[in-house]
Amino acid sequence: MTMKEAGGIKPEIPNSFRTGPDEHGHFGIYGGRFVAETLMPLILDLERHYEAARQDSSFKAELDHLLTHYVGRPSPLYFAERLTEHAREKAGGARGAKIYFKREELNHTGAHKINNVLGQILLARRMGKKRIIAETGAGQHGVATATACAKFGLECVVYMGAVDVERQKPNVFRMNMLGAKVVPVLSGARTLKDAMNEALRDWVTNVETTFYCIGTVAGPHPYPAMVRDFQCVIGEETRAQMLAAEGRLPDSLFACIGGGSNAMGLFHPFLDDRQVEIYGVEAAGYGLDKKHAASLAGGRPGVLHGNRTYLLMDEDGQIEEGHSISAGLDYPGIGPEHAWLKETGRVTYLSATDDEALAAFQLCAKLEGIIPALEPAHALARAIEIAPQKPRDHLLVVNMSGRGDKDLFTVADHLGGM
Amino acid sequence: MSSRIESRFAELARSRRAALVTFVMAGDPDLETSGAILKALPQAGADLIELGMPFTDPMADGPAIQAAGLRALKSGATLAKTLALAADFRAHDRQTPLILMGYYNPIYVYGVDRFLAEAKKAGVDGLIVVDLPPEEDAELCLPAIDAGLSFVRLATPTTDSARLPAVLAHTSGFLYYVSITGITGAAAPEHAKVAAAVARLRRHTDLPVAVGFGVKNAESAAAIASVADGVVVGSALVEALRKSLDQSGKATPQTVGAIVDLVRDLAKGVRSAERGFARADTSA
Secondary structure, eight states: OOOOOBTTBOOOOOSOSSSOOOTTSEETTEEEEEOOGGGHHHHHHHHHHHHHHHHOHHHHHHHHHHIIIIIOOSOOEEEOHHHHHHHHHHTTTSOOOEEEEEOGGGSTTSBTHHHHHHHHHHHHHHTTOOEEEEEESSSHHHHHHHHHHHHHTOEEEEEEEHHHHHHTHHHHHHHHHTTOEEEEEOSTTSSHHHHHHHHHHHHHHSTTTEEEOOOSSOSSTTHHHHHHHHHTHHHHHHHHHHHHHHSSOOSEEEEEESSOHHHHHHHGGGTTOTTSEEEEEEEEETOTTSSOOOHHHHOEEEEETEEEEEEOBOTTSOBOOOOOSSTTTOOSOOOHHHHHHHHHTSSEEEEEEHHHHHHHHHHHHHHHSOOBOHHHHHHHHHHHHHGGGSOTTOEEEEEOOBBSGGGHHHHHHHHTOO | OOHHHHHHHHHHHHTTOOEEEEEEETTSSOHHHHHHHHHHHHHHTOSEEEEEOOOSOOTTOOHHHHHHHHHHHHTTOOHHHHHHHHHHHHHHOSSSOEEEEEOHHHHHHHOHHHHHHHHHHTTOOEEEETTOOGGGTTTTHHHHHHTTOEEOEEEOTTOOTTTHHHHHTTOOSOEEEEOSSSOTTOOOOOHHHHHHHHHHHHHHOOSOEEEESSOOSHHHHHHHHTTSSEEEEOHHHHHHHHHTSOTTSOOOTTHHHHHHHHHHHHHHHHHHOOOTTOOOOOOO
16 A cells, blocks of 8 residues: 655554554654643653553453443444445445444443543542543533443533533533533633633642543543543444454444544554554534534644644634534544544545535434434444445444434524424 | 843842743734833833743633733734744843743744744743643754753642652753642742742752742732742733723723833832842852
8 A cells, every 4th residue: 555645744654553652642743742731740640540450450340340231331233224225225226335333322321422431430539539520512521421420429520612501401401410510611712622721721720639531532641542442342342243243344434533532442443454444534514615623634733632633723823613513523633543543544534514414314313213413423424425335245334423312402403493 | 041041030149139020922912012011021120021922722821811812813913923023022122031931832833943943033032831841842842942042841839859850851041830730810829838849949950940820919929039039920910901901902002001010010029029048149
């Protein structure tokens, strides 16, 4: 395979795509630890505790027990029969991949977010931290964090952009019900990036007592690697389930990407199976030539929230607001490992617009009786476009990373039918 | 290396008083007013100047400095214009040390080498970049030292003795002690804790130690000045500026004066301080 140069950077193609990051938290030139000095000792401490927990079989046993009995894992790998028929009809019957859903929306709290949160909360307990903070965009990570904090009797503060508080009201109610304090963030653009700024400000202030539970594969090292590791259960299960169902590995994987944690969780266990095509789908909002949230397609490398990665920004390096119909994808950055996987060419990054996601959302509801969240509807939009081009024995997996209850008002608004 | 910072602290050590280090945001509320404020600062009693480089996402700053950055960006501030502002100030004042303070992304995007060359040419003496800990020294700190600029590091209450040597390793000019765990503009620190922290830092370094975060008036400035080599004031100045603006956020005839008055007051506080812990003058 020949490698295209991306922006003058020619990344080395490694023997394995699964060994990163290096000891400084770098995936190629991406990642790192770009934080204020106040936080540095904590981040180093977190890294030590995480390394110790990883080596400790009782940590894994405790987490596995929770994933089974509290989350309801393993989540099914479901053959989406009518969607497959739909793709084959589009292809005139001769072609059309077999479409499977990895049903992360069936997890407790309705999304993949809980996988990571339980891992981090167990770690926080080991570190003796009694106060948990989190940022949230769509509210799924906030709900998952509030849930785990309720279960373990921990104080929980969730920062959420004031704009997102408005457009994701059901999740705000859920967090309140679970005993969390939701703080609407009024600074900056009042969305996810500002919620993350505010969570970092809280952390800088309350370093001694507080654990910051980051919801995606971004932030300073060790967060991108740690969150990925906790989400890898998605890909590991998919692997085993597909082997059981079809006797071989899938041929292609699709997942939506905001920060990129559901995608990284699905992709990572397959990165060294070079025959598996991997597609990440960013939010193209109103279109890539208009306002969107596709950091890889429309951004360039920069440094924000503790890591170097692709960012949406202006000429002066000022961060620009993303736009997506989906609050969970509306982030002007992306996890650093995705930036690296893009540049090495191992993963193909595509995008889907608001309208394409809405169409896929409706199609999935009507054909499969599954109302997806708007986030995975982006992945679905590209999957149903590519599926008809593939042979009939092509095994395609879409990560159904969340359920759509939280989006019903948004969708109704757009479709004009309340 | 950065002779202006070193000579200024040496000079002040001889006069047995602490430095008043004032922070203002470049381009707040507009470039012209910002330039006028800069030029008025030394006369009003500022011994060193920190000039903020506006950034959309200042994760270690409180509401006052966040708002200042957004006002500046709204008025059209960019890193190139901040450098021009610095050059303009330097043409007017050859002595007062000027330190650029901000976040890494605008510098990274501008290009590290280009930024350092232009900053040096503009007469900038040092840099404070909040989100570059020693672990990321290769990014900007080491190239800045090579380019002849000081890299002023922050030490915080969480920087323990085991970590301090790493923090001090490539710090030059002075050490900036952040007196609280928190964001800029937060509550004032306890005096006794600051005194103990400064004493601890002095066991590890001969660099002057400036203390910031939470200094709001002449009284708190005097208290810090009695134990440290420098007192950094930022949020209070930025707030004074905000209060002088008209309803649409534009400068008024009172804006420059509002800053000058507060700096005069702070300078009085700093100069009145009894320097019980003054460092022996080693430069004479």
